Amino acid sequence: MHFSIVIPFLNEADNIEHLTIVLNDFFRKRINLKAEVIFVDDGSTDNSLNLLRQAKHEYYTPKIIKLSKNYGSHAALRAGILHAKGEFVCFMYADLQDPLELIDKMYHVALQGNEIVWAVRSKTHMSFFEKAFSELYAYLMQKYVIKSFPSKGFDVVMFGKKVKEELNKNIEANSSIFLQILTMGFRQATIEYDKQARKAGKSKWTFGKKIKLFIDSFVAFSFFPIRLVSVVGIILFLTGTLFAFYLILRKLLLDDIKEGWTALASILMIGFGVTNISLGIIAEYLWRTLDASRKRPVFIIDEIITTKKVDE
Numbered sequence: 001m002h003f004s005i006v007i008p009f010l011n012e013a014d015n016i017e018h019l020t021i022v023l024n025d026f027f028r029k030r031i032n033l034k035a036e037v038i039f040v041d042d043g044s045t046d047n048s049l050n051l052l053r054q055a056k057h058e059y060y061t062p063k064i065i066k067l068s069k070n071y072g073s074h075a076a077l078r079a080g081i082l083h084a085k086g087e088f089v090c091f092m093y094a095d096l097q098d099p100l101e102l103i104d105k106m107y108h109v110a111l112q113g114n115e116i117v118w119a120v121r122s123k124t125h126m127s128f129f130e131k132a133f134s135e136l137y138a139y140l141m142q143k144y145v146i147k148s149f150p151s152k153g154f155d156v157v158m159f160g161k162k163v164k165e166e167l168n169k170n171i172e173a174n175s176s177i178f179l180q181i182l183t184m185g186f187r188q189a190t191i192e193y194d195k196q197a198r199k200a201g202k203s204k205w206t207f208g209k210k211i212k213l214f215i216d217s218f219v220a221f222s223f224f225p226i227r228l229v230s231v232v233g234i235i236l237f238l239t240g241t242l243f244a245f246y247l248i249l250r251k252l253l254l255d256d257i258k259e260g261w262t263a264l265a266s267i268l269m270i271g272f273g274v275t276n277i278s279l280g281i282i283a284e285y286l287w288r289t290l291d292a293s294r295k296r297p298v299f300i301i302d303e304i305i306t307t308k309k310v311d312e
Helices: 013-028 048-054 073-082 101-110 128-144 161-169 177-182 207-221 224-253 262-294
Strands: 003-009 035-041 061-067 088-091 116-123 154-159 188-194 301-306
Touching: 003 013, 003 073, 003 101, 013 048, 035 048, 035 073, 048 061, 061 073, 073 088, 073 161, 073 177, 088 101, 101 116, 101 154, 101 188, 154 177, 161 177, 224 262
Parallel strands: 003 035, 003 088, 035 061, 116 188
Antiparallel strands: 061 301, 088 154, 116 154
């Protein structure tokens, strides 16, 4: 098996038929490539799974993994990797915003001795809000987490057996699989491509999921939030100390400070606000430590459906 393509999906009934047609057409033109396509159902509640079962898989070996509920795309990708048999593993998505032709380019670059090949966006078709969030996320990742993080982001990667083995040994909860791969080292390369607009269906990449990824990325891969708490605490301590000296001197020299003034209440409100934010950041780390110590599964597989190509 030359490579495995992992495709997570959630309620993609509008895209399943088009997805299988495009996959068949892609592999029909590359008959010498032995590939498996692993579809991971991340808790779909529509007709996606039935449509996928009924679809004709003519030129590739299909495998369908049904998770017990919705665990998130990163957990779904990990489930696919765990059951991948190819020499290389690649991520793709049911909306086909990332063209399948990327597989040819990444595979060619991987065969040149690269263990990890990233497909980095050069152009994207997305809303202003999505673009702004993506750029802010990339900027913060570069500045405080991983300096090599691409400024326009990525969704597609191909990697070899060494990376696959490491990912299967370290199935992290509340984490980013992309950052985990990026921090592994090994020989890495990048190619560029234009990300297309979604043709059908609605994106499941909600604002809440974006915020969770934002928090997970910082807490799992950076000490910056904890360092920020320390810096803010030091600044407040110094500011409070200087302000206290100012009040004492003013009391001694001018004696015009009256009791019960509103500035004291304002300072207390700011101080308690910063304290609560700090405790919240620390609690995020503690919660993830507790979650990891319980060793609960990152995903639960309900069913694995192995079917054959039409011609087998």
